[in-house]
Amino acid sequence: MIRWFRVQVLMIDYTLASMARRKARNLGLLLVYAAILFVLASVTLFTGALREEAVRALVGAPEVTVQRMVMGRHALIDRDGLEALRAIRGVQWAEGRLWGYFYDTANGANYTMIVPSGGIVPSGGREAVAYGAPPEPGFVRIGGGVARSRGVAPGDWLFLLNPQGRLFKLRVEAVFPSASELVSADLVVLSEADFRAFHTLPEGVFTDLALGVRNPREITTIVEKAALVLPDCRFITRRDILRTYDALFDWREGILLALMGGAILAFMILAWDKASGQSPEERREIGILKAIGWETGEVIRARLWESALVSLFAFLAGYLLAYLHVFFFSAGLLRPVLQGWAVLYPEIHLTPRIDGARVLTLFLLTVGPYVAATLVPIWRAAVVDPDTVMR
Amino acid sequence: MIFQPAILALLLASLLTTLALGGGAVFGARVLRHWDPTNGAASQLRLERGTYLTSTLVGFALAVQGVALVLFVFNADRMASQFVGAMCAAGTLRVNGFGMPALTLRIGVFFAACLWLALDHLDSQGYDYPLIRVKYALLLAVLPLALAAAGLELAYFLNLRADVVTSCCSRLFTPANAGIGGDLAALDPALALGLLFGGLTLLLSLGTLLVTRGPGRGNWVAWTYSGANVVTFVLGMAGVISVVSPYVYENPNHHCPFCLLKPEYGFIGYALHGPLFAATAAGLAVGPLAWGRHFPSLRTVSPRLFRRMALLSMGACALFGMVSGAIILRSGLVLFP
Structure with a gap:
């Protein structure tokens, strides 16, 4: 096992030296890769933080909100409704x-x-x-x-x-x-x-009524009972609101990521093109490696390390920049799209948070296509005959 | 609900895996028909070169599968807040009839890809590729499994509806419930504990026999070890559901194996399931790796590889046992006064 690790370290060492010989090309690729990651990571971090803020904002919301409906529109509710709700067993408090x-x-x-x-x-x-x-x-x-x-x-x-x-x-x-x-x-x-x-x-009239429930497990039952007492009212539970927020933010984020699918596809084509278009020096390098005894599998592994290292640097750089963009600069580039607009829009400072599932999602959405796009070109480059490329 | 970031990522992972395995299987069919190491024609040379691409593609598919498997469960847990009645991944996976089968098949594809890569590694060590037909036949068998997993996953995501009332894990993993979850929850804790640690001890003993004495005539010890790993995986999962989980939750009636993955339980599920999966994947490969020594070109490399894999499997198995033991010892729950 120790030998295996030493081989991998040497392989990384060789790969880094090889990448340094083609600085301009690798830096260009790294920049585009990191830029794509920056945009995608900004979207996921920002929507995640907005969802968190929404959840926090609802902590103090009542368990159940009761709204009277007239012709499908929200209408004022009178004090009698309040008294009827207070009489239901399990209702801790009710207020207009x-x-x-x-x-x-x-x-x-x-x-x-x-x-x-x-x-x-x-x-x-x-x-x-x-x-x-x-x-x-x-x-x-x-x-x-x-x-x-x-x-x-x-x-x-x-x-x-x-x-x-x-x-x-x-x-x-x-x-x-x-x-x-x-x-x-x-x-x-x-x-x-x-x-x-x-x-x-x-x-004696109120905009709506708020209910507190002692046992959260009883909310459904209490809402059922209240619906019988006040048949012209709708009942909105805190969990309903949270569920809607969750689905809404996820959907917005997903739509934006899906729209960016075009950018990911374009990047895949770029990665494929870059990996396929090898310079004569690169081809000669592979030829020399094979002539001195490297197996085709080892050449493939070295090239895969190159993909992995480019992905790692791009992922870290893109994610770090996105983190700074969202949490230190309030996501200035994305706010108008994801948050909406109004005359009195709040100046918010989001709470920094990294979610493992979102990191994994981003990893699959970016690194997966990139590595997939480079596999065939890497293999093509690795199976060439040494004498053909060195001649 | 398909426009959820994690769902998009999982569908992309499915697509990439299917394409990689599909490409490998098409090549595999050509190998099965035309492979002839004695032939010096250009077509044979192309086939030999193509094996490198297939190995890389399946390796890539396995890596993507591994990450996607974790994300699939992680995301199911996170999405529980969007379904009425769901408290964890168990509820989300039960929103429609495709969730649990999709997860099961994903796990199956993961183990199959691990087995294939072990065979491929062994085969590539022999100058004459002695296992090439076996491994490509296996790849052709894995492809329908991968396609079914991808199809079920797509059906699951397409049929996710927020207005469906699902059931939470306390209803799924309860002795009163009919089905495998209920049966496992109803298992006597003493019996489950005995089966879990007894199975682990037997497996480790068999592994020690295999490593010290070799795979035996007809490779029976190695094949038995591989089979025993499958049995231990089942016993391990049963043990986690029936007896280890209640110790984690310190509640004799809570048996859910998915809640273990939640942050409120310190993500302990990953420390439990991770070693069990690693042990099974490595253990499954031991039999075929030991079998390789019957081929002249693999005579020296096969014993080294199967021993290494057996030791890896035993180490992971022991780790699973230690984590389970530590949970039981540190828990405030007393099931056996």
Whole structure:
């Protein structure tokens, strides 16, 4: 076994020396290979990190959200529904939530307006930022995106025209820290009285209801019971949302990778071409190796080592660059494609994470085709007669 | 669901493996028909040169299969969150009827490719390629297996539907469940433990006999050793399901062999399954490698190779036994008061 390792080390040594003799060609190939890997690795790292952020953001979400539907559209729900849900055995707590969207004509942005119930807004895993208790009437807490867009800071006035054209003058109490921006960028947190007045909502109605369930295994049963009590409502569990996010991000990533299949194919053709188009010096080198006693199998092995080393360097370089691109430069090249766009888009800093399955996936998608494309040219070069090439 | 990155990678791996093995099999058919070492014609020379390409292609297919096998299980586990009822790879593989057969065939192709490469290595050591017809006949037999594995995998991925309610591993590997999973979970722990360690001890004894005394007349010790490896693989898997897994989970009713691969159990499944697979792959090759000594050109190289392979198989087997033993000793579960 030790002898085998020594032979492999010598083989690598020879391969590296041989590659160094054809610097320009190998560097060119390495650059293209690393560039392909950089793009693919950026896609997988970025979608993986976005999925993680989404999962973290849902940690504080209620087990079950109840929404009333009228003509297939989300409608307001009244207090009677809340009381009916509280009566179901196994429901730990139930509360009415007030939230909605508001289109601000001043800057063309959409805000999420919310009345907190003391829950938390997870902040992309770094630290949990509390909504806190509802602000006093006349005060608001806003997200970083709103503050930037309207040019306001804590202590300033925020002027908002409600949909009926009535002006609301609200004092900015605080701006949510940037660490929570993924979920708080477009937030305007206000008191229940201000919310109802702003949206001209009557007392006793809510946007939706949130349920807490003591035993997670009972969620399905509780949803079944609740559906009998409130037949005109839909019930969304946290697991449903997580499952949808998982499938959605995987699908987006897969579509992007499939579209890049053309680039991988082009690279395979390039690798095939490079491996086939040997210079006379290379052919002579193989001839000399065989003349001094190397077997065809050993020449093939040396060439395979060349493929393996090029793949290794390209993989490490591409992956490292992608890592820096995604986690230190917030994936500037990919964000518009995978994340979407909006006036108040959050400035997010993703949490670095490497997933073994994604590394294996990337390895199969890039190294597999590259090595496959070089196999036949390597064999063709290795089986030549020494006297033919040396003459 | 086909546009999932890991699924795309696995389908690509299947395509590359099928192309590599298909190319090798086409060449194999030509070898079986036209191989004649006494013939000095150019066609014979082309065939001799072609054997190098086939060896490289099958080696490549094996490497891709190895990585794809790990990714297949790893991805099935990761996708469990997307199916109602699934808790680990067992649930994902049961979303439709193609998952488990695809995994089983993938494992079969992996072992067959390992066996072929061992034969090929032995054959290439002889100046007259004495095993060439045998190994290409074997390659022709492996191809349908590889095609079936690729077909089942494609069918499995094409029929993955998120709205299907699947069952979790606690329903699959439970004594109340009919089927092999339930039967293995219902196996008496003392009997399973006895079979597991008894089988390992017998195999190691047989291996020691083989290495010290040789393969015997008619190669029977070596063939028996190869056969015993298959039996030990089955006993090993049965032991993992019926008795080792509960010790890992410290729960007498949890028998899933897939949950062992999860990070919350320290990926211990890889330390268990890895040596068992390595032991079986190496052990399967021992019989054919020892048989090679009957050919004059392989008389010196065959004993060296089969001994090395037997030692590798025994080492991996011992490692599997030690990991299993360590799990049982360190666990807080008491099955035998």
